[in-house]
Amino acid sequence: MIDLDQYIERVARSAGKYVDLTDYAAKVLGDRYANGDQTVVECVDFRRTMLAVDDRDTLKWQLQLGFFPVGLPADVQLGGYAFAAEVASAILKLRMRTACAPYRRTDPLFSGSPALWSSVRDGELIDFAALTQELGSEVVAVPKGFGKIADELDPALVEWLRRNNPTSPFFVRLAPDRFYNQKPPMMLTEAVIAPGRFDALMKFDMYPGQREYGEYVLQKDALDPEESSAVDRL
Structure with a gap:
């Protein structure tokens, strides 16, 4: 089993590797765990042995997400989510350093x-x-x-x-670490015409004659110049 110094070093290395991550850290690391990535497996195993009461209380709700294989013992899954949380925290710190650092010609x-x-x-x-x-x-x-x-x-x-x-x-301020030869996809944005009721969406609570609704317009060309605008009525 790896020791604490090795674990800290691997958290930092993972953060550097996934600094541009757009998905949940737990999902990416959970997939790598399922695929047998030795670094992830060793870090999860080590973090499992270091679980504290606060870790269990804070992270137990994440078990329902299923990002780490659900067939694993609960402590192994919690170790995975604890490792992922520490990688995500390290990624945020790296991004903040990049966001605030002076520009360099080598960026x-x-x-x-x-x-x-x-x-x-x-x-x-x-x-x-x-x-x-x-x-x-x-x-x-x-x-x-x-x-x-x-x-x-x-x-x-x-x-x-x-x-x-x-x-x-x-x-x-432009991101110094991002340059593209071709125009990259843009963030999905929306204009809220009428906000929907979240609890109704979760329960699929709709019935004849209902007067509540939500309307959102996906901005034209938000994802790709060839995409047309779309309207969802809930």
């Missing part, structure tokens, strides 16, 4: 788009005049490719500033 964003470096201000922002925001999304066109607005900055705010202050200079 993927500037390696892919060297001309963009001349638009950097104070080592941490970029002149919006050098960018073209794609349909109000987080995706922006840069010289020779595409980048993304930093996760901590709402792209809707950037679009509002551009629309309402077209002649005023302003600066934005």
